Amino acid sequence: MSLQLLSPFVHHDMFGPMRNRVVMAAMTRGFADAQHRCTAEIAAYYARRAAAGVSLILTEGIVVHPSADGYRNVPHLQNDEQADSWIPAVRQVQEAGGRIVAQLWHCGRISHPDFTGGLAPVSSTDRPAAGINRQNGQPYGQPRALHASEMPGIYRLFEEAAQRALNAGFDGVQVHMGHGYLIDQFLDARINDRADAYGGSVENRCRIVLELVERLLPICGPRRLMIRLSPARMMGGLYEWPDLDDMLHHLIPRLDRLGLRQLDISCADAPYAETSGRIVRRVRPLWPHFLMGGASLSAAEAEREIQERHLDMVTWGRALLANPDFVRRLERGEALEPMTPERRAVLY
Numbered sequence: 001m002s003l004q005l006l007s008p009f010v011h012h013d014m015f016g017p018m019r020n021r022v023v024m025a026a027m028t029r030g031f032a033d034a035q036h037r038c039t040a041e042i043a044a045y046y047a048r049r050a051a052a053g054v055s056l057i058l059t060e061g062i063v064v065h066p067s068a069d070g071y072r073n074v075p076h077l078q079n080d081e082q083a084d085s086w087i088p089a090v091r092q093v094q095e096a097g098g099r100i101v102a103q104l105w106h107c108g109r110i111s112h113p114d115f116t117g118g119l120a121p122v123s124s125t126d127r128p129a130a131g132i133n134r135q136n137g138q139p140y141g142q143p144r145a146l147h148a149s150e151m152p153g154i155y156r157l158f159e160e161a162a163q164r165a166l167n168a169g170f171d172g173v174q175v176h177m178g179h180g181y182l183i184d185q186f187l188d189a190r191i192n193d194r195a196d197a198y199g200g201s202v203e204n205r206c207r208i209v210l211e212l213v214e215r216l217l218p219i220c221g222p223r224r225l226m227i228r229l230s231p232a233r234m235m236g237g238l239y240e241w242p243d244l245d246d247m248l249h250h251l252i253p254r255l256d257r258l259g260l261r262q263l264d265i266s267c268a269d270a271p272y273a274e275t276s277g278r279i280v281r282r283v284r285p286l287w288p289h290f291l292m293g294g295a296s297l298s299a300a301e302a303e304r305e306i307q308e309r310h311l312d313m314v315t316w317g318r319a320l321l322a323n324p325d326f327v328r329r330l331e332r333g334e335a336l337e338p339m340t341p342e343r344r345a346v347l348y
């Protein structure tokens with residue numbers, strides 16, 4: 001039986017034809033060099049998956065500026081040297097018939113001055129994130145709430161990083177707006193405790209997303225800009241935006257009106273059906289454009305999401321990490337290697 005999942009397709013909101021609907025989800029790996037650049041090993045890791053049939057690769061989160069970092073050994077896009085370090089990876093993936101999109105990342109308060117050059121992490125709030133930062137075994141750093149007048153400066157970091165990524169040849173950029181990082185810290189009513197134009201009402205909490213998209217669209221164009229949202233996610237338990245329907249009904253039509261055309265709905269961790277699966281069913285009636293999502297779906301489940309028009313493409317994370325030849329295995333109906341801590345600790 002030929003699956004739509006594995007057949008070539010064209011979507012008018014995308015930058016070009018796709019050989020199938022399999023997407024590698026963004027996955028932080030922590031193998032960048034000391035200058036936060038992409039290496040030959042990272043390029044080979046992505047190229048191997050493209051050569052084995054993955055249609056679209058989302059890179060690991062690439063931090064837009066040192067002040068936005070929160071992790072060890074992750075890549076940055078602060079300067080041209082860091083951007084140019086991706087050229088071999090981009091070229092190898094594209095020569096192997098794949099497409100590659102850079103994920104742009106600002107960690108906000110999910111950080112510590114150890115990772116921001118000694119600066120206080122910035123956020124929507126001055127309340128630190130609960131828990132211990134596994135990157136350095138310390139509590140998350142004391143954040144500094146951004147002043148409204150600083151927002152254009154934050155947008156500028158994304159604008160410059162997006163321009164550098166496109167100059168390096170990436171097929172597009174995806175802005176990470178989920179998983180509790182900076183932009184989600186504004187969206188999330190549990191975290192955002194502001195009393196200015198960026199806090200309080202649904203309209204105010206969504207403002208950062210709409211203003212950022214409005215600035216990035218002229219730089220990227222609608223076919224090269226995607227955002228990733230995680231309105232319901234599994235991260236240390238099931239969580240969803242408290243005012244989910246109001247948020248979606250405010251945000252999604254306005255993104256459409258602004259001209260955004262590509263959306264990735266993430267749940268951070270499986271199971272999809274309890275998280276993103278429910279969200280895409282609420283978003284779809286509001287969003288006639290390109291939509292992708294997923295999390296550890298079987299081929300049959302993914303095919304159903306496509307056939308029923310919930311999703312246009314399907315993302316896999318860990319399965320593609322453990323199985324560079326994931327697409328070939330799907331084509332042959334073969335079993336997958338499980339994800340293990342050993343596989344997570346190496347780049348191959």
Ligand SMILES: Cc1cc2nc3c(=O)[nH]c(=O)nc-3n(C[C@H](O)[C@H](O)[C@H](O)COP(=O)(O)O)c2cc1C
Pocket residue numbers: 025026027028029060061103176179228266267268269270294295296297315316317318319
């Ligand atoms: C090792 C690892 C690193 C991840 N890093 C990121 C990241 O940098 N950006 C992001 O948006 N999601 C990240 N994720 C989430 C994945 O993109 C994906 O949504 C999640 O793993 C669920 O898909 P899966 O069940 O198919 O793995 C990461 C997941 C894993 C396992």
